[in-house]
Amino acid sequence: xxxxxxxxxxxxxxxxxxxxxxxxxxxxxxxxxxxxxxxxxxxxxxxxxxxxxxxxxxxxxxxxxxxxxxxxxxxxxxxxxxxxxxxxxxxxxxxxxxxxxxxxxxxxxxxxxxxxxxxxxxxxxxxxxxxxxxxxxxxxxxxxxxxxxxxxxxxxxxxxxxxxxxxxxxxxxxxxxxxxxxxxxxxxxxxxxxxxxxxxxxxxxxxxxxxxxxxxxxxxxxxxxxxxxxxxxxxxxxxxxxxxxxxxxxxxxxxxxxxxxxxxxxxxxxxxxxxxxxxxxxxxxxxxxxxxxxxxxxxxxxxxxxxxxxxxxxxxxxxxxxxxxxxxxxxxxxxx
Amino acid sequence: xxxxxxxxxxxxxxxxxxxxxxxxxxxxxxxxxxxxxxxxxxxxxxxxxxxxxxxxxxxxxxxxxxxxxxxxxxxxxxxxxxxxxxxxxxxxxxxxxxxxxxxxxxxxxxxxxxxxxxxxxxxxxxxxxxxxxxxxxxxxxxxxxxxxxxxxxxxxxxxxxxxxxxxxxxxxxxxxxxxxxxxxxxxxxxxxxxxxxxxxxxxxxxxxxxxxxxxxxxxxxxxxxxxxxxxxxxxxxxxxxxxxxxxxxxxxxxxxxxxxxxxxxxxxxxxxxxxxxxxxxxxxxxxxxxxxxxxxxxxxxxxxxxxxxxxxxxxxxxxxxxxxxxxxxxxxxxxx
Numbered sequence: 001x002x003x004x005x006x007x008x009x010x011x012x013x014x015x016x017x018x019x020x021x022x023x024x025x026x027x028x029x030x031x032x033x034x035x036x037x038x039x040x041x042x043x044x045x046x047x048x049x050x051x052x053x054x055x056x057x058x059x060x061x062x063x064x065x066x067x068x069x070x071x072x073x074x075x076x077x078x079x080x081x082x083x084x085x086x087x088x089x090x091x092x093x094x095x096x097x098x099x100x101x102x103x104x105x106x107x108x109x110x111x112x113x114x115x116x117x118x119x120x121x122x123x124x125x126x127x128x129x130x131x132x133x134x135x136x137x138x139x140x141x142x143x144x145x146x147x148x149x150x151x152x153x154x155x156x157x158x159x160x161x162x163x164x165x166x167x168x169x170x171x172x173x174x175x176x177x178x179x180x181x182x183x184x185x186x187x188x189x190x191x192x193x194x195x196x197x198x199x200x201x202x203x204x205x206x207x208x209x210x211x212x213x214x215x216x217x218x219x220x221x222x223x224x225x226x227x228x229x230x231x232x233x234x235x236x237x238x239x240x241x242x243x244x245x246x247x248x249x250x251x252x253x254x255x256x257x258x259x260x261x262x263x264x265x266x267x268x269x270x271x272x273x274x275x276x277x278x279x280x281x282x283x284x285x286x287x288x289x290x291x292x293x294x295x296x297x298x299x300x301x302x303x304x305x306x307x308x309x310x311x312x313x314x315x316x317x318x319x320x321x322x323x324x325x326x327x328x329x330x331x332x333x334x335x336x
Numbered sequence: 337x338x339x340x341x342x343x344x345x346x347x348x349x350x351x352x353x354x355x356x357x358x359x360x361x362x363x364x365x366x367x368x369x370x371x372x373x374x375x376x377x378x379x380x381x382x383x384x385x386x387x388x389x390x391x392x393x394x395x396x397x398x399x400x401x402x403x404x405x406x407x408x409x410x411x412x413x414x415x416x417x418x419x420x421x422x423x424x425x426x427x428x429x430x431x432x433x434x435x436x437x438x439x440x441x442x443x444x445x446x447x448x449x450x451x452x453x454x455x456x457x458x459x460x461x462x463x464x465x466x467x468x469x470x471x472x473x474x475x476x477x478x479x480x481x482x483x484x485x486x487x488x489x490x491x492x493x494x495x496x497x498x499x500x501x502x503x504x505x506x507x508x509x510x511x512x513x514x515x516x517x518x519x520x521x522x523x524x525x526x527x528x529x530x531x532x533x534x535x536x537x538x539x540x541x542x543x544x545x546x547x548x549x550x551x552x553x554x555x556x557x558x559x560x561x562x563x564x565x566x567x568x569x570x571x572x573x574x575x576x577x578x579x580x581x582x583x584x585x586x587x588x589x590x591x592x593x594x595x596x597x598x599x600x601x602x603x604x605x606x607x608x609x610x611x612x613x614x615x616x617x618x619x620x621x622x623x624x625x626x627x628x629x630x631x632x633x634x635x636x637x638x639x640x641x642x643x644x645x646x647x648x649x650x651x652x653x654x655x656x657x658x659x660x661x662x663x664x665x666x667x668x669x670x671x672x
Contacts, residue, residue, distance in 0.1 A: 094561035097586040102611055155611070225430035241604065250433040256607050265599035268577065271592050271616035275438055275491070278614035280607035 003118030004316050004334070005055035010044055012317045013055055017119035022070030026122045029082065031336040033141035033310070034116040035061030036319060038170070043111065044320050051111050059117035059334070060086035060110035063131060063140025073125035081131040083143040084123050085289050086110055101285050117313060119336050129289045135297045138310065141333050142175075142303050144284075146292035148257075149175035151284040153183060154291075156230045156255040160184025163223040165247055168234035169196040169207065171306060171331050172257060176232050177205050178301045185230070188222050190215060190243075195328030203302050210239070216246045227252065234258050238265075245270035253277045306331045339454030340652045340670070341391035346380055348653045349391055353455035358406030362458050365418070367672040369477035369646070370452040371397030372655060374506070379447065380656050387447050395453035395670070396422040396446035399467060399476025409461035417467040419479040420459050421625050422446055437621050453649060455672050465625045471633045474646065477669050478511075478639050482628035483620040484593075485511035489519060490624065491617045492566045492591040496520025499559040501583055504570035505532040505543065507642060507667050508593060512568050513541050514637045521566070524558050526551060526579075531664030539638050546575070552582045563588065570594050574601075581606035589613045642667045 003017040022028045040058050042048065052058075066080045076082075090105025092098075100106070107113055109123065131140045153176060158164065164180045166173045169191030177187045177200065189200045189207045197207040208218045219227055227249035233240050236258035244254050245267040256278055270276060295301055308329040311319050313336045323329055339353035358364045376394050378384065388394075402416045412418075426441025428434075436442070443449055445459065467476045489512060494500065500516045502509045505527030513523045513536065525536045525543045533543040544554045555563055563585035569576050572594035580590050581603040592614055606612060631637055644665040647655050649672045659665055 094559075095563040095585040097562075097565075097588070099586045099611065102586060102609070223430075226433075227431040229433075249431040250435045250438060252433070256604060259608060260604035263601035263603045263605075266602040266604070267599045268592060268596035268602070269598075271614060272595060272618050273438070273616070275435065275616040275618055276614075277616070278607060278612075280609070280611045280613070282608050282611055 001119040002313050003057050004313055006043065006052070006058050007055045008049070010320070014314055019067065019120040020122055022068050022073070022122050024071045025073055025124055026070040027066045027073050027076050027125050027128065028068035029062070029064040029084070029121045029123060030067045031062050031064040031116050031119060031121050032137040033063050033333045034059040034336055035141045035145065036323060036332045036334065037061055037145065039111070041320065041323055048111060057114045057116070057118045058110050059115040060084070060108070061141050061144040062116035062121070063137040063143070064121070067120070070125070076125055076128065081133070081137065081140065082128045083131055083140050083289070083293070084109070084116065085127045085129060085147070085284065085286065086115070086144070087127065087283065088113065088124065102282050117316065117334055117336065129293060131293065132297045135293065138307065138333060139296050139303050142306065142331065143289065143292045143296060145171055146175050146179070146296060146303070147284040147288040148172055149179045150291045150295070151288040152176050152232060152255050152257050152281045153179045154288065155279050155281045156232070156253050158183050158185055158230050162186070162229035163226060164188070164230050164232070165190060165219055165228040166232045166234060167240045167244060168236070168258065169193070169200050170234065173232065173234040174200055174203065174205070174306060174330070176234065176257070178203065179295065181205070182295065182300055188219065193327055196330070199305070199330060203305060210243065215243050219247045229253070230255065232257055236260055241266060245276065248274065248276050250274045251277065253279055256280045308332055310335055337455040338649050339393050340649055342379065342388070342394050343391045344385070346656070350650055355403065355456040356458055358404050358409070358458050360407045361409055361460055362406040363402045363409050363412050363461050363464065364404035365398070365400040365420070365457045365459060366403045367398050367400040367452050367455060367457050368473040369399050369669045370395040370672055371477045371481065372659060372668045372670065373397055373481065375447070377656065377659055384447060393450045393452070393454045394446050395451040396420070396444070397477050397480040398452035398457070399473040399479070400457070403456070406461075412461055412464065417473065417476065418464045419467055419476050419625070419629070420445070420452065421463045421465060421483070421620065421622065422480070423463065423619065424449070424460065438618050453652065453670055453672065465629060467629065468633045471629065474643065474669060475632050475639050478642065478667065479625065479628045479632060481507055482511050482515070482632060482639070483624040484508055485515045486627045486631070487620040487624040488512050488568060488591050488593050488617045489515045491615050492568070492589050494519050494521055494566050498522070498565035499562060500524070500566050500568070501526060501555055501564040502568045502570060503576045503580060504572070504594065505529070505536050506570065509568065509570040510536055510539065510541070510642060510666070512570065512593070514539065515631065517541070518631065518636055524555065529663055532666070535641070535666060539641060546579065551579055555583045565589070566591065568593055572596055577602060581612065584610065584612050586610045587613065589615055591615045591617050593617055644668055646671055
């Protein structure tokens, strides 16, 4: 029973995971699997260092079983299989507009407080979502990123029959593509990495290499001249921002999923000229988790194909190194 | 009876306006007043030269009376008082998404075809909107820019009680502010020009000089910390683009009204972090004209205060020079 402590400088320390009795309103989880998120890799690289308290357990894509229930955590029992929506709303700010999932004083579990890369993890009961019996705990560890995708697609107000272009075919991009296809959209994934394109193709998704082809011309052909109803910018790259405005039809919606840490030049004239919409989308709300669980349990999405590797928690240092070296990889899970 | 021909190089030529019999589907207008739009000033400065056929009559903010009715222009009679929605949709493109008011092959009257700065102007009957008897023809010439404001406010999905910040207090900015206030919003106008701020204040609008005050702090005070529900970017300036993302509350809507001819750096992180929306808005649809006419005829908006000067058409060259020299001016009308 181990806990993985990030110690800074791309280093980890494995220590015993000592189960703690849950506080009021909490449950104690025995974590089965914790996925490695792009955010975890950013932390590993030194990002957001001011928010961590080293040494700290990170990780927030979790599935597990309840092993103890604190007072007041009503509705939960030992043995319940759950995933965690790792958001702890803080005091509400007037500018939050009632959106507690992205409020000013929000804390993100696994960054602002200890995370899930450990055998035993105490979490507030309000963060739990129940996993149905027919959903494996490996797929349960994909619910959090799948909920991101559900949130993005929901905010894009996607309707069946619409043309969708996903810019960036990493884990979130492919999950968005799969959710959009499930909703009845015609989906094209733009991705420069050939291994990621190949995986997308094996999932039955149309792909394009924007470095080899004229992306706007390709989208025009794919959509019979209509261009995209909804775009998802998931690259985080300047090239994605440059491309997005030229791919949307009149009143097309561009959902901004990626983190762009620096201001980037945007073709605002095109927003005006074609009445485009840009829609920022961050994390998720409870209904996105419920939808993600229903989609995963329904079995219509080829989620297992996105799992590149499942490794024991003790091998996490090697896993993080592998992710850095292997841009073809998709989703890595740690068995906790 | 004159027609004002723009001959390029900031020059005009006055020639006789010879009434022409209307073609099928057209009416012949006797133009009473034609407003000078910022677009006309851009044309005067040499912009969009490739779309003009010099010498050309420009202008598109018109009120007048029908003097002849072509065959098939049913529903219209000589003597009807009207304004013109100066859009001629072309062949529909698949990427237009059914939005004919901004379609790929749209022609704008007064740029792509002769405009209204002449005594007699033939226009397609489908562009007409009837002016009620109680609405003067001077105010009738303000309906077109007021319809722009109605369109912008409608696309911003403004609700009563919301906080609005208008960046840029020129004619369109002030019309947006007045429409938003009429809809029950709390409105703040940010404008660097003291004369424009003073005019806004006389209209009862709150103003701020963004070069003298910390705009974000001022908006925070104005909104009791809530920040803006809806922003209108009407400056066309880099400073407006830099400011806008810091003034919106979570899920705030930023309506992009101004023309930004070059890509500008946008804080995309803020769009992501606070789930902001950017909404491009261009010209108008028929319902915006109907709303503008109802608002103007209802008398609740102080529209007459926006008219800086009414001049005979023959003085148009001087008027264009005056506009260049007098940034405090608001709306100039030409009596045709």
